[in-house]
Amino acid sequence: MTEHTHTTCEELLDSLSAYIDGALAPELCRELEKHLAECNNCRVVLNTTKRTIDLVQTPLEKPDLPEDVRERLFKRLNLDDYLTRKSK
Amino acid sequence: MNRQPSNEISLEAIIAGDRAEFARLVDEYSSPIYRLGLRMLGNPQDAEDVLQNTFLNALTHIQNFEGRSSLATWLYRIAANEALMLLRKKKPEVNIEEMEGEEDAEDLHPARFVDWSALPEDELLSDEGKKALDDAIQQLPESLRLVFLLRDVEGLSIKETAEALNLTETNVKTRLLRARLALREQLSAYYSERLPARSEK
Known part of the structure; x- marks a missing residue:
């Protein structure tokens, strides 16, 4: 598991989410980027x-609640009195 | 981030019966919860039921809220349960806990290598592009979709998503990767027809 001297496509796939989320250790990032370059x-x-x-x-893709x-x-929540929005 | 209220909502005030504060909580979280319902159930009527039941439930149980997770995570947890309950009622064949045995990574493997990522945003988010994206999300199995919606659409952390769905963080990560790759694959299929010249296969 620790021998990342030669990252494979398989290993890249395993680390893909962590890499995208910036949650991958710098050392592993470098290995992965080496593979990506090739x-x-x-x-x-x-x-x-x-993307x-x-x-x-x-x-x-994130529309607000319709009025x-x-x-x-x-x-329904008996909050009729609070329907008027306060300014943001 | 829309999850952080500009000024902190007071749990104590809500528990003490402050209606205005509860209304603030509702306004803060009703949009993401409605979106979650819409994407999980696929129609506005069911999404509205999820939304209303979530806050009715929250109001009933807020005294028991122990503060081990954030208020937001707690609400998402109620909403996810409401959505799943309704989903089970409508589609009894859906099994949300099915994932344990599905760890074999066969279907993780990308098969399409068309790079559509540089297409301009107005093309990717044109009516047609948006529909392709929405359809792709809708086609994710429910167990993956829920994780994806909380993490990637609503921006919860891995830990918060795990808390909201009562999953381990490892399980969330696995599902998230599967969801992301499945969506990517769907969109790649869609765009490969639009980028034939650059297609590799």
């Missing part, structure tokens, strides 16, 4: 996985 397919997997995560975090849903929620 392996086009792994680079593509990394780039497209990162996928970026996309789901855009505001378009009518909020209204019904507040009524």
